[in-house]
Amino acid sequence: MRRSMRAGLLAAVLGLAGSEAKAANLLKDGSFEKPTVPVGGYTLFATGQKIGPWTVVGATGNVAPVSGTFTQNGFTFPARSGKQWLDLTGNSNTATGVSQTVATISGGLYDLTFYVGNVVNPGGIFGTTSTVKVFVDGVLLMTAVNTSGAHTTKQVWKKFSATVTANGATTTIAFLNGDPPNDTECGLDAVSMVPQVAAADESLEPALFEDLAK
Numbered sequence: 001m002r003r004s005m006r007a008g009l010l011a012a013v014l015g016l017a018g019s020e021a022k023a024a025n026l027l028k029d030g031s032f033e034k035p036t037v038p039v040g041g042y043t044l045f046a047t048g049q050k051i052g053p054w055t056v057v058g059a060t061g062n063v064a065p066v067s068g069t070f071t072q073n074g075f076t077f078p079a080r081s082g083k084q085w086l087d088l089t090g091n092s093n094t095a096t097g098v099s100q101t102v103a104t105i106s107g108g109l110y111d112l113t114f115y116v117g118n119v120v121n122p123g124g125i126f127g128t129t130s131t132v133k134v135f136v137d138g139v140l141l142m143t144a145v146n147t148s149g150a151h152t153t154k155q156v157w158k159k160f161s162a163t164v165t166a167n168g169a170t171t172t173i174a175f176l177n178g179d180p181p182n183d184t185e186c187g188l189d190a191v192s193m194v195p196q197v198a199a200a201d202e203s204l205e206p207a208l209f210e211d212l213a214k
């Protein structure tokens with residue numbers, strides 16, 4: 001009886017640890033599913049406008065949530081996640097993008113992950129590479145370049161990740177188009193920011209296990 005109670009408590013502790021490991025995404029609509037755009041089409045949003053929880057920022061221009069069934073010039077553009085993705089080039093092909101501010105703990109560490117979509121279209125309107133510049137509170141964190149897709153006419157997604165250190169109670173994450181003006185395709189999808197599990201918490205788990213197993 002005593003043993004089974006301990007086993008139950010142990011399961012509860014491990015269950016709690018498991019839920020901590022799968023922390024919620026702090027960024028809302030990291031899949032760019034809102035608002036819904038026409039199936040097979042896209043909708044342009046200009047600098048200063050809102051796209052759901054995101055704000056269009058950077059150079060004067062636009063970006064576009066795009067339907068995963070959109071096709072053009074023989075290329076197909078599936079989403080990485082859900083039914084839509086975000087084209088950071090819009091039709092302005094400027095250094096425009098999106099930002100979102102999330103609540104953070106000053107000095108806290110966060111795992112930022114996202115996917116960059118690319119098609120290789122030499123001499124064509126879509127260019128050959130996709131470059132996304134990531135800013136944290138206006139400071140460049142990383143430049144993500146996807147050159148994949150040489151042997152396909154389908155958008156190819158590449159995963160990137162980085163650690164973000166929060167400067168204060170809120171942190172603003174921005175993703176800006178880094179493609180040249182003659183390249184009208186730079187995909188972004190499946191954006192996620194979650195708190196890193198503290199090392200102290202991880203070291204605590206085996207100690208709890210040993211204690212409960214006695």
Ligand SMILES: [Ca+2]
Binds near residue numbers: 032033079084085190
């Ligand atoms: Ca999506």
